[in-house]
Amino acid sequence: MYPTREEAEILLIDAAKCNPGAWVGHSKTAAHCAERIAFYTGMDSEKAYVLGLLHDIGRKFGVSYMRHISDGYTYMMSLGFDDAARICLTHSFYGTDIGTYVGKTDTSEEETEMIRTKLAETVQDEYDELIQFVDSIAGTEGVMDIIDRMDDVKSRYGSYNPGMRENNLRLKDFYEQKMGMDLYVAVDKDNYRP
Numbered sequence: 001m002y003p004t005r006e007e008a009e010i011l012l013i014d015a016a017k018c019n020p021g022a023w024v025g026h027s028k029t030a031a032h033c034a035e036r037i038a039f040y041t042g043m044d045s046e047k048a049y050v051l052g053l054l055h056d057i058g059r060k061f062g063v064s065y066m067r068h069i070s071d072g073y074t075y076m077m078s079l080g081f082d083d084a085a086r087i088c089l090t091h092s093f094y095g096t097d098i099g100t101y102v103g104k105t106d107t108s109e110e111e112t113e114m115i116r117t118k119l120a121e122t123v124q125d126e127y128d129e130l131i132q133f134v135d136s137i138a139g140t141e142g143v144m145d146i147i148d149r150m151d152d153v154k155s156r157y158g159s160y161n162p163g164m165r166e167n168n169l170r171l172k173d174f175y176e177q178k179m180g181m182d183l184y185v186a187v188d189k190d191n192y193r194p
């Protein structure tokens with residue numbers, strides 16, 4: 001349950017009007033990377049693109065930290081896009097532990113509880129993993145080196161979950177092996193601009 005490419009692009013354009021910012025370019029880059037990796041690894045590249053494009057859609061509702069997760073989840077569920085909603089929920093955590101979030105908790109008690117409950121109930125698959133991964137290479141102006149991007153997040157938010165960091169580096173190797181090519185070549189790091 002997720003929108004078409006065209007519908008997803010319209011949702012992002014609309015969201016960008018409500019709350020313009022660096023997150024829009026980041027979302028486009030994430031979608032691009034997800035599409036490429038999915039293509040080369042035999043996953044559904046259209047689905048990967050759409051889920052990548054919408055993972056931060058909760059930012060439509062203003063500048064926020066943890067709240068962009070609950071806002072995105074609620075928004076996508078309200079449109080019937082369950083898969084996109086799940087990605088809004090899972091992309092910022094390592095596994096099902098809400099404590100792995102990097103950033104401020106600006107959610108209400110109810111919102112925090114909803115995130116905790118839904119996250120625990122969620123069955124994650126290779127698309128959750130893929131979007132978590134592309135989040136770690138998607139910059140505002142293009143594809144970033146994975147270490148630079150994780151260090152950048154760490155410097156802006158104060159920390160980066162060590163398990164998540166290790167997992168992203170493991171995924172890089174995993175995808176490269178599966179694709180039979182260098183990650184940055186696959187996502188056209190040198191040339192792609194959102």
Ligand SMILES: [Fe+2]
Binds near residue numbers: 055135
């Ligand atoms: Fe993101």
